Amino acid sequence: MPFEPKTPAERIFCALDTTDPAAAAALAAKLKGTVGGIKLGLEYYCSTGADGFKAVAQTGMPIFLDLKFHDIPNTVAGAIRAVAPLAPKILTIHTQGGPEMMRRAAATAAEEAARLGVERPVVVAVTILTSLDGRDLNAIGVDHAVDDQVVRLAALADECGVDGIVCSPKEIRLVRAATREDFTLVVPGIRPAGSAVGDQKRVMTPKEAVDAGASVLVIGRPITEAADPAAAAKAIAASL
Numbered sequence: 001m002p003f004e005p006k007t008p009a010e011r012i013f014c015a016l017d018t019t020d021p022a023a024a025a026a027l028a029a030k031l032k033g034t035v036g037g038i039k040l041g042l043e044y045y046c047s048t049g050a051d052g053f054k055a056v057a058q059t060g061m062p063i064f065l066d067l068k069f070h071d072i073p074n075t076v077a078g079a080i081r082a083v084a085p086l087a088p089k090i091l092t093i094h095t096q097g098g099p100e101m102m103r104r105a106a107a108t109a110a111e112e113a114a115r116l117g118v119e120r121p122v123v124v125a126v127t128i129l130t131s132l133d134g135r136d137l138n139a140i141g142v143d144h145a146v147d148d149q150v151v152r153l154a155a156l157a158d159e160c161g162v163d164g165i166v167c168s169p170k171e172i173r174l175v176r177a178a179t180r181e182d183f184t185l186v187v188p189g190i191r192p193a194g195s196a197v198g199d200q201k202r203v204m205t206p207k208e209a210v211d212a213g214a215s216v217l218v219i220g221r222p223i224t225e226a227a228d229p230a231a232a233a234k235a236i237a238a239s240l
């Protein structure tokens with residue numbers, strides 16, 4: 001199930017990395033209409049759980065639940081069943097759990113959504129985090145260049161039947177060439193010209209990422225730390 005946004009703004013999912021459900025719901029309401037959805041990740045979910053998810057979901061915004069599941073296949077399948085009633089629009093797992101884990105994750109997400117009668121989440125697998133560079137890969141024993149490793153993991157994820165991957169904007173063109181046409185490419189590491197890079201190492205501007213073939217742009221601090229987040233999101237959408 002590919003993710004097919006109809007407008008530039010719908011491609012943008014704003015990452016709300018906070019522990020405060022009231023603040024997250026208020027910001028989600030403010031961003032409604034200027035972005036396609038909200039991404040809730042480890043910091044938020046570990047602090048607020050399913051109730052925190054529901055607090056943001058009741059704004060009506062599609063939710064991308066980014067918990068990057070990475071464990072043995074049975075445990076990941078159980079975690080997917082546990083979050084399935086929340087019916088997230090997008091859900092992350094990790095390629096590095098391996099082929100069997102990815103296959104089980106894709107199958108479980110489909111089976112559980114059908115059983116519950118909810119829309120199936122778009123399941124995407126994280127390749128190499130955008131905070132890593134070649135030196136970091138070498139430090140964990142991977143001797144391939146970042147590009148090569150991302151393409152290898154993307155092709156494996158495609159083979160295993162997940163809907164797409166998470167990669168940095170730098171690898172989009174290579175991944176597009178190595179995967180099926182409707183593969184969903186979720187891309188963090190997005191920085192409008194002039195904004196602080198922070199802990200991200202492989203970045204591009206929103207327009208460069210969309211021109212290269214990104215399906216979804218994950219953008220956090222350039223929107224959430226702006227004096228006027230809705231205006232910042234609108235300016236990014238206009239730049240696309």
Ligand SMILES: O=C(O)c1cc(=O)[nH]c(=O)n1[C@@H]1O[C@H](COP(=O)(O)O)[C@@H](O)[C@H]1O
Nearest residue numbers: 015041066128129130166188218219220221
């Ligand atoms: O899976 C992700 O969303 C993710 C993968 C990755 O490789 N890099 C990455 O930054 N992310 C997430 O994307 C968001 C980026 O936030 P900003 O750096 O503030 O724009 C964060 O919530 C990260 O958890």
